[in-house]
Amino acid sequence: MSTHLHQALENLSIADKRALGEVLIDSAESEASAPLLTDAQRTELRARLAYHRAHPDEPGVTVAELKANLLKTAY
Numbered sequence: 001m002s003t004h005l006h007q008a009l010e011n012l013s014i015a016d017k018r019a020l021g022e023v024l025i026d027s028a029e030s031e032a033s034a035p036l037l038t039d040a041q042r043t044e045l046r047a048r049l050a051y052h053r054a055h056p057d058e059p060g061v062t063v064a065e066l067k068a069n070l071l072k073t074a075y
Contacts (some may be wrong), residue, residue, distance in 0.1 A: 011021065037045070052060075061069075 009017070009020075053060075
């Protein structure tokens, strides 16, 4: 941890230190409980990446298009 960051943390009030601690714990718990990829998902992603690398000129989907499609199906 950098000295500057360490000093900034030391200067926090007790209430801010507790709040930060709770946020960090919540963050760690959510990351720990996040589902990992299954073997089947990992295999599918590798196959898609291999296909993309073998066909680099094939048109894909833009981020904007992906967001729009996700928003359409989410509601």
